[in-house]
Amino acid sequence: MEATGGRAVLALIGLPASGKSTVGALVAGALGAAFADSDAEIGRAAGRAVAELFRSEGEAAFRQRELACVGELTRSPAAGASAHFSPSPDSGPRGGRWPRLVLALGGGAPTVESIRELLRERCVVAWLDLAPEVAAARARADGESRPLLARDPEGGMRALDAGRRAIYAACADFRVDADASPEAVAARLLERLSGGVDVETALPGRVAGAVAAPPSKSSAIRALACALYADGESLVRGAGYSDDVEAAARACRTLGARVEREGPDFRVSPARLRGAARGAVSVDCGESALVLRMFAALAALSGDEASLEARGSLRGRPAGMVEAALGTYGAACASSGGAPPLRVRGPLRAGDARIDGSESSQAVSGLLLALALTEGDSTLEVERAVSGGYVDLTLETLRAFDLRIDGDRTEGGARRFRIPGGQTPRGREFRVEGDWSGAAFMLVAGAIAGPLPGEGGAAGFRVTGLDADSRQPDRAVLEALRLAGAAPRVEGDSVSIARAELRAFRFDASDCPDLFPPLVVLASLCPGVTELRGARRLRAKESDRALALAEEFGKLGAVLELDGDLARVRGGPIRGGRADSRGDHRIAMALAVAALAADGPVAIGGASCAAKSWPGFFAELDRLRAARD
Secondary structure, eight states: OTTTTTOOEEEEEOSTTSSHHHHHHHHHHHHTOEEEEHHHHHHHHHTSOHHHHHHHHOHHHHHHHHHHHHHHHHHSTTSSSOOSSOOOTTSSOOTTOSOSEEEEOOTTGGGSHHHHHHHHHHEEEEEEEOOHHHHHHHHHHHOOOOGGGSSOHHHHHHHHHHHHHHHHHHHOSEEEEOOSOHHHHHHHHHHHHHHOTTEEEEOOOOOOEEEEOOBOHHHHHHHHHHHHTOSSOEEEETOOOOHHHHHHHHHHHHTTOEEEEETTEEEEEOOOOTTOOOOOEEEEOTTOHHHHHHHHHHHTTSSSEEEEEOOGGGGGSOOHHHHHHHHHTTOEEEEETTEEEEEEEOOOOOOEEEEEOSSOSHHHHHHHHHHHHSSSOEEEEEETOOOHHHHHHHHHHHHHTTOOOEEEEOTTSOEEEEEOSSOOOOOOEEEOOBOHHHHHHHHHHHHHHSOOTTOSTTTOEEEESOOTTOOOGGGGHHHHHHHTTOOOEEETTEEEEOOOOOOOOEEEOTTOGGGHHHHHHHHHTSSSEEEEEOGGGGTTSSSOHHHHHHHHHHTTTOEEEEETTEEEEEOOOBOOEEEEOTTOHHHHHHHHHHHTTBSSOEEEETGGGGGGTOTTHHHHHHHHHHHHO
């Protein structure tokens, strides 16, 4: 099934009154597929209306009915449902490429983790995205009883949207604006199915308003790693729904912790570390290099074997630095020619060692935590260390969990860490900070397409939820923006920025390579030639990011020349067209921001990879553009 990746069910999610049932029936009819509405199926099976079930049994019991219903419908698509449309040999596109069942889900179904897992495994998921005010007006007009909206439809709908928007974004394979007639929305959905569900069309325009920075996956993953072997329960607040954070939660579960999701938070009951036989395990690291490189050291604390597996682009990313680092402390670690998977067997032993940190700081972060948990004191010297800010972020997170590590520098300039052994992280409540690397895209959007100074009220365009004193290296985007002629203004936990008269600049991104994609967007709109250093750090990211940026932005008329560690970007007009993310979340987001200043739409292939760090990115960018339009 080309159009739906081999999955036979098309599931529709969204707010109540977003039109899932009506649109779903229209789409099913056009495709010659079966149609089912989960609420209707539950009501028929129970012999009572959904509103009555909610009142008599409560929401938790209803969600269990919903889980059973979705499990049954998606297990045998087009069979077992009281389908309003049955597949017809004479209607809809044929050839096995299209869904056999279109399933309209209740608005709260994706809030249940087990239902989300079913949707990921069995369905292509379309999010019908509708502003909560419009959804509330529709709900009032149709007069249908909706238990969670009975007292205050508009306020209740806003609350539902605030609580569920990130969940819908993380769950969906693609998003369709539902602000039109059911027939028009169905046509949009069918167009996405025909043209490829993983293509986002980013539009030119201005942005206005405020946007919250996504949670920092770097902060969240480090906190989950500390909570894994803590002395008691931890609550990691505001971790969000990104794919990499989900991978860290899976790794903790595989290594023995109990990890329960509570909305955007994780409650972690730790695994036993000392004196417990774990047994051989396989850790699914998804596409997260940080999870692979950091959790390898934690897996090596046990004498049992662990296999750290990779998906997608991570399979081709280097892991030899982990192999070498763990070996210096007595653990057995074997890669596949320097790449994942990793086979690890401990126990990791305390000692004194020196490692090369020129390729990545992530293995260093894993060792710092793991060595603190071993019996005996250790010293770790890191030569040619890169991304020092991320090591500092690790040390700050370890301190938050009451782990002590002292650091200085050797006469030769290497970073040296003295690590007392036998420590245990203290379980605690930890608040994940906002992500500067994700915020950088929106700050660049404000600089190239935001309100002019004085427009949009006193605040203009703002990105909120940021710590100005953060250890995250990508906070350096503020310096780059100032060098380019923009004037970001930090006020509490927000940064405001206005559209600026830009100029070419020079910036060294060697210690903050994730800033390269948004800075290429910024440089493309700066008259003259901008020089960005640190291009060598981009070769082994989710893509060969330096080459991918040059080629994909070249399709939009930008000129990016690579010269060893230097990238020269010649400013000029951006044109619309087609480009590809190369499976790299940061390239997908950079192309979308560049489209704001293009002369036409930019179709971005492979756009769903943005979920690796910011599942709701495209929806937020559309919202900000609509606020201006």
